[in-house]
Amino acid sequence: MNISDLIKNKSVRDQAWLEERRAERGNLSEMRDVALEEITTNPEMYQKYLDLQANNISCSAGNVALTLFQLKGATKIGTISFWHEQGRYVQDEAMKSGAKVFVPSRNGQRRGYLMGDYYDVSQTIGRPIKEPVPLIENTARMETALGALMNYSPVPIVEQGGMPTPARYDETHLCLAIDPSYGELEVFSALATEIGYAQAHDKGRNIDFDRETYRVDAESVSYMLCRRFGVDCKPPQAAELAQLYEGYEPSDRGEALEQLRKTTRNMGDGIDRAIQPRQQERSRRHLGAR
Known part of the structure; x- marks a missing residue:
């Protein structure tokens, strides 16, 4: 095989990879649309969405909807980097079972969103989660x-x-x-x-x-x-x-x-x-x- 063939083969692989990623993004977008329709139609699902969104108020509504439909029973969610900031780490056996979501690129010059993963606190280990202090009457x-x-x-x-x-x-x-x-x-x-x-x-x-x-x-x-x-x-x-x-x-x-x-x-x-x-x-x- 000569250099020209190597270049052609690489181009073919690159194009196949791009098409696969586009298909994955399209499927994820479709899943998000289905989740959003279900949440805004079914009162029971809407309540579950509100609970998860309230616990993760910095996460977008679309990503919470996606997580709700992929991680049953999720309560506190975030990316690998988010959990690192909390002093927690995603367990090895859970690395491939996160919820697919859209996340911004770490490259500040790059616009748009990439596909990433959210993990529930139950999939992590490390420092105990600091629970919020509730408001108390007459204080x-x-x-x-x-x-x-x-x-x-x-x-x-x-x-x-x-x-x-x-x-x-x-x-x-x-x-x-x-x-x-x-x-x-x-x-x-x-x-x-x-x-x-x-x-x-x-x-x-x-x-x-x-x-x-x-x-x-x-x-x-x-x-x-x-x-x-x-x-x-x-x-x-x-x-x-x-x-x-x-x-x-x-x-x-x-x-x-x-x-x-x-x-x-x-x-x-x-x-x-x-x-x-x-x-x-x-x-x-x-x-x-x-």
């Missing part, structure tokens, strides 16, 4: 968290006693009322939901605003936020989930879930910075794509 930390959460209300917050719920967004007067007779944890949960309504109404600029239309979204943000801080919160009432997402393309479903994730993470990070500013500053360098 300075709880008070600080509530104050930080209030900052995310786009409308004025007013005090109003005798309400049937701890908090309520008034779309007529464009304000958010809180009844201080309720406990702080109850207020936190209700306030997070009502802020979701207020943000959706956009100070009255959203003329199509209707509480029922935005109920699942508002309750989902509150649920994920409360789960992050160990606050009891009822799961969203998602019986009408299929109707809510009717007519949505998979990409639109993914974007809707991603927006909920970003909103939840933004609020949660702001609360974290308020209640533990030094730790948040140190850990900020380690956040990013997982």
